[in-house]
Amino acid sequence: MTAGTGLTIAVPRGALFADTLDLLDLLEIDTSELRSGDRRLLFSGPALAQRGIDGIVTMRPSDVPTYVEHGAADLGVTGKDVLLEQTEREVYELLDLGYGRCRMIVAARRGDDALAESLRRLGSVRIATKYPGIATRHFADTGRQAEVVEVKGSVELAPLTGLVDGIVDLTATGRTLVENDLEEREQIEVCTARLIANPVAHKLKAQAIDALMARIRGRP
């Protein structure tokens, strides 16, 4: 946890950024500087301190559990997809914030049956994903052998070029899938934004954290 008496909160940039700032506004935490669009990553000041916030740090969602686990932030907001991929992180998952809803799915090329065909004739499927942990666990849990290929960029390309039979990826609207001639085959999990906490901060800053949670639960 952070050494100050107030809370330090890790806020994810990207898809969850706008909704997270709206949530902070509802809690009467000043977000005007975060919204100003400058390139600073760390925000603090009297307006935040007045609300019991020592600082707000912004980062990509997949880094939030790292900062929170090590106590560089007391609380953080990140997607359930990130937490499912980083299951070994020692953080408290305190609250389902409800926004940022999307789904972790298995998708394959429309019109052919490469997934079933590979399983039947070759004994295993090849899956491309940015979420190797989730993909490996899903196929193991459903009793299928899978060779998981980790890619960093656009996963949709992998089945189109014949690199793999299918993909495991996060989808909100499904539009990217359609545009790339892919279709959903299985849903693995529905993912929303979560509030997480450092275990030491959860004990030593219990009052501040519980008060914040009560206000989040009671929001309109």
Add this chain to the structure above:
Amino acid sequence: MIHPTPPGTRDVLPDEMRELRALAAVLRRAFEGAGFGEVRTPALEYEDVLRRGDERAGPPGFRLFDSEGHVLALRSDMTIPIARVVAARYSDAEPPFRLCYFAHAFRAVERGRGQAAEFLQGGIELVGPPAPIGDAEVVSLVLEALDEAGLRRHRIGLGDASLYPSLLERLEVPEEDRAPLLERLGRRDLVGLEERVDRLDLGGEARELLVTLPTLRGGPEVLERLSGSLAPAVENLRACYELLSERGVAERVILDLGLVLELGYYTGAVFELYDPAVGFTLGSGGRYDDLLGRFGRPLPACGMALHIERVHVARTAEERLR
């Protein structure tokens, strides 16, 4: 060319070594002064022996074969080796046994997570005295030792490993639903816990209890939140807290009804140490009344281990404040 060391291991050079030695010396003096004699056990043990202590644990982080094909493992903590020592070497002696240790333990780590695969533990084991008197002796001695080591802001979380399981039993939660609930609690996944509790279709009060109990932490007022019928676990916590008040360390104690630890051998009180300067716990421990029986000498016991390198970080931060 730089020759690497395995992930999670590191070299210690003289400046740090002097400070670690000095810190361990202060703690050792405190432990020895309270009658806890230091022991040393082998870093390598037979895997079967370690497994006997905690059959629910995963495989040890490091295993190897000796020249005769026996599977050896590097110890992942000192509690199980000391349980073995007490059963084997003090089989006829009259308890209590008070032992302390300063030794390296080993756990598997993932690359790039900044965790230690080899870490220095210092701790105490108290064999014989039952709860709550034994628990209070262990907790207060560790708190005093940390005072002497120069920490000023450390706190200890005090919970009970049997609390949630006995609550599930009292509420007559079906057997097959208990493990998934405990697993989510153990992972600190309070969202998943609530989802799973909602599937049970319990009455409002029972549901509320199962969902809020893990979030109850603070002073003795948290015990008031539970009705009197709840299990000896609460009574034991209350009794332990009273003993700690008498010993004058109550202001360092956070009663934590949701506290659960990874290790499977805890049967009663569990402890976790915190300091505001460190994001991870400084140490942990608890009561393990069934463990020695598995080695043939059934005796109640309780202990706590400090992560010396993290205590060192906390102390360094403390010095900067002065």
